[in-house]
Amino acid sequence: MSDIHFGTDGWRAIIGEDFNEDNVVRVVDAAAQVFAADNPAGTVIVGYDCRLDADKYAALTAEVLAGHGLQAKLSDSYCPTPTLCWTVDADPDAVGGIMLSSSHNPAEYLGIKLRMADGGASPKEFTDRVEDLICDTPSDLRGDYERVDIMTPYLEDLKTLVDGEAIRAAHLSVVYDPLFGAGRGYFTQVLRDLGVEVTEVHGQTDPTFQGLHPEPIHPWIDEGAATVVQLGADAGLITDGDADRIGAVDSAGNFVNPHRILALVVAHLVEDKRMSGRVVRTVSGSALIERQCKRLGLDLVTTPVGFKWIYDEMKKGDVLVGGEESGGIGVPFHVCERDGLLMALYLCELMAQKHKGLGELVADMFDELGTLEFDRRDLKVTPEQKERFLAAKDSYDFAEIAQIPVREIDRRDGVKFCLADDAWLLLRPSGTEPLVRVYAEAEDADTLNRILDAGCTIITG
Numbered sequence: 001m002s003d004i005h006f007g008t009d010g011w012r013a014i015i016g017e018d019f020n021e022d023n024v025v026r027v028v029d030a031a032a033q034v035f036a037a038d039n040p041a042g043t044v045i046v047g048y049d050c051r052l053d054a055d056k057y058a059a060l061t062a063e064v065l066a067g068h069g070l071q072a073k074l075s076d077s078y079c080p081t082p083t084l085c086w087t088v089d090a091d092p093d094a095v096g097g098i099m100l101s102s103s104h105n106p107a108e109y110l111g112i113k114l115r116m117a118d119g120g121a122s123p124k125e126f127t128d129r130v131e132d133l134i135c136d137t138p139s140d141l142r143g144d145y146e147r148v149d150i151m152t153p154y155l156e157d158l159k160t161l162v163d164g165e166a167i168r169a170a171h172l173s174v175v176y177d178p179l180f181g182a183g184r185g186y187f188t189q190v191l192r193d194l195g196v197e198v199t200e201v202h203g204q205t206d207p208t209f210q211g212l213h214p215e216p217i218h219p220w221i222d223e224g225a226a227t228v229v230q231l232g233a234d235a236g237l238i239t240d241g242d243a244d245r246i247g248a249v250d251s252a253g254n255f256v257n258p259h260r261i262l263a264l265v266v267a268h269l270v271e272d273k274r275m276s277g278r279v280v281r282t283v284s285g286s287a288l289i290e291r292q293c294k295r296l297g298l299d300l301v302t303t304p305v306g307f308k309w310i311y312d313e314m315k316k317g318d319v320l321v322g323g324e325e326s327g328g329i330g331v332p333f334h335v336c337e338r339d340g341l342l343m344a345l346y347l348c349e350l351m352a353q354k355h356k357g358l359g360e361l362v363a364d365m366f367d368e369l370g371t372l373e374f375d376r377r378d379l380k381v382t383p384e385q386k387e388r389f390l391a392a393k394d395s396y397d398f399a400e401i402a403q404i405p406v407r408e409i410d411r412r413d414g415v416k417f418c419l420a421d422d423a424w425l426l427l428r429p430s431g432t433e434p435l436v437r438v439y440a441e442a443e444d445a446d447t448l449n450r451i452l453d454a455g456c457t458i459i460t461g
Contacts, residue, residue, distance in 0.1 A: 004134055006127040007431070008306045012102045012111030015052050019110045021060060022138045027112055028061045028098065029141065030133035032068040034126065035096050042095030043071040047084035047150065049101040049182040049242045051110045052207035054078070058100045059145075061112075065098070066143025076147045079154075080182045080243030082330075082339035085119030086157070087150040089335050096122075101182070101242040104215035104326075107208050120311045120336040155190055158342060161334065162349040168195035170352035175199045175236040176344075177224030179214035180206055183243035187341050196348060201227050214240050216247025216327055216340075218255060225253040234351055235358040239340035245327035246340035248347060250359030259286030259374055260362055261343060262323035267365070268350050269320055269331070270296050277320030280313045282306065283413045284325040284376075284439045287422035291369040304413035305428065311336055325376070325439070372422065373448045377438045378430075379456055389436055389459050390429060396458070401425050402450040423447065425455045 002018045004011055004027060011027060013019035035044055044065050048058035058074060065072040071093070075084070081099050088097040097115035105111070114122040114130070122130075174191065176198050178184035184203040191198040201224050202212065213220050216238035228236040228249055236249040248256040262281070266289065269275045278299045281289050285302065293300040298320070303309035307330070310322035314332040323329035328338035350361055381389070393415045398406055401417050402425075410416040414428030414437075426439040438455040442448040 005131060008308060009103070009121055010111050010113035012105060012109050014108050015110045021057075024057050024060060024112070025064055025138040026134050027130070028064040029068075029135065029139040030130045031098065031114055032065045032070060033133050034129045035065070036068045036070055039095035041069055041071060043073060043091060043093040045073045045075070045084060045088050045091065045094055045097045045148075045150070046145075047075045047079045047081070047087075047097065047099045047101075049080075049099075050078050050180060050184070050205070050207065051102060051107065051241075054100045054110060057110065061098055061100065062145035063142040064139065066145045067139070067141030069143075072143070072145035073148045074145050075150045077149075077151060078182050079151055080186070080239075080341060081113065082244050082335060082337055082341065083150055083154045085115055085337040086154050086335045086339075088115055088117065089119035090153070099242070103242050104213065104240040104245060106213050107180075115337075118315075118336050120314070121308050123308070151186060155186060158345065159190060159194065161342060162194075162345050163353065164194050166352040167348055170355065171195070171197070172348055172351060173197040173231065173233045174348065175201060175224055175228045175231065175233050176203075177201050177221060177236060177238045178203055178243065179212060179216065179220060179238065179240060180204075180209040181214045181239060181241040181243055183239040183341055187239070187243070187344065190341070190345070191348070194348070199227060199231060199233070216240050216245055221247060221249065221255070225249040225255070229253045235347065237344040237347065239344065240327065243340045244338040246329060246343040247327055248344070248358060250362065251357045252359060254359065256358060256362055257374055258323060258325060258327040258329065259288055260365070261327075261347065262321070262329055263288045263292045263365060263369070264350060264361060265323075265329065265343060265346050266292050266298070266321060267296065268346060270298065272350075272353060275320055277318050278313070280310045280319055280322035282309065282324045283410060283416055284426055284428070285323070286372060286374055286441055287424065288369055288372050289323075291422070295368065307338055370443070372441050372443060373445050374439075374441045375448055375452060376440075377452055377456065379436050379438055379459055381434055381436055381459060383434060385460060386429060386434060386436060388461065389427070393427065402447070402454040404447075404451070419451070423451060425451050427455055427459060
């Protein structure tokens with residue numbers, strides 16, 4: 001039996017290797033014990049994405065939950081993670097949920113995500129209890145479960161959150177790329193119901209994902225971006241493997257990164273929807289978001305990297321929206337979780353109400369806030385280089401980076417050098433891989449690349 005530990009958002013492994021029936025039973029059996037101890041006979045809802053055998057593992061999960069006296073409900077079809085989370089939150093009897101998904105990881109991976117009664121990610125205290133109860137021998141407890149339609153009510157609710165009349169009147173044309181993931185088919189139908197002309201790419205059933213990684217960044221979005229240009233569409237909308245992350249391209253095929261999407265959504269919620277509240281970003285979030293919040297008079301909170309930290313702020317209350325560099329953006333009045341489909345709808349609503357394409361909306365924002373360029377490099381390092389970086393990072397005290405003065409150093413998550421003119425460099429070690437992630441932002445691409453090069457040099461020595 002393999003040693004199982006939960007990461008920042010669940011446990012994941014390669015299908016047919018560590019992700020097998022015995023290990024799934026071991027994990028779910030332990031989670032069921034915790035759910036049942038806290039809420040005997042409570043309802044736990046199970047969902048799954050489009051990966052190989054995800055439906056079979058989900059059915060097994062429901063059987064094990066039921067074996068512990070819990071009321072297990074299994075989605076009758078594949079679903080996005082935000083659908084599962086929204087359903088758990090909307091069901092007064094639900095005490096939690098389990099999602100069979102590996103999010104943006106390659107096709108050979110599958111994972112288990114645990115969700116709380118409000119749909120949010122399980123805190124470390126919860127997963128620690130689960131880990132402590134994982135046995136070496138799989139349990140043989142099984143029970144009967146109920147199959148339920150969780151997609152229909154979720155999608156109907158989604159459409160109520162935007163101005164359908166404005167979207168219909170705009171006659172938008174978009175390309176939707178689900179990257180073979182759980183948004184396929186569903187979001188295309190939502191857009192068509194709202195009068196949008198939509199072309200879906202990578203929407204067929206193919207658990208190999210044709211070698212494509214379901215992460216809404218280059219190079220995986222390149223085919224969708226080319227389709228936008230070829231068709232002359234207003235925008236391209238991209239979601240990841242379980243549709244909780246968003247990426248986008250404008251009509252010219254230019255990538256609109258999540259920082260820019262979050263900044264657009266913040267202004268849209270405040271100026272067009274008359275909402276208010278705190279904005280939460282992670283330490284890898286753009287200074288563009290800070291500029292937007294200053295312009296709108298909003299409080300901005302910065303957390304370590306990971307949506308669980310944003311979720312913690314949501315639980316405190318008065319959060320309007322929270323988002324992370326990797327594309328996970330959520331609004332707690334919908335559900336305390338990321339939702340790539342809702343964010344994509346907001347972009348459609350923005351284009352419709354402003355009568356502008358996505359590229360024009362970004363250009364207008366740059367006119368107001370100034371331009372900032374962002375990029376990230378995942379630097380492969382030797383174990384010795386990684387250990388040397390970990391030992392040295394807390395003592396770094398550079399006066400300048402790439403000949404740019406250092407204004408402040410933030411050590412909450414890795415080490416972040418805040419530079420002049422809102423430029424910055426963040427160095428963060430991966431917790432599971434021989435990588436150090438190098439993030440940077442600057443006013444222009446040349447300065448950005450100089451900062452990134454300097455960051456890589458610091459790590460490699």
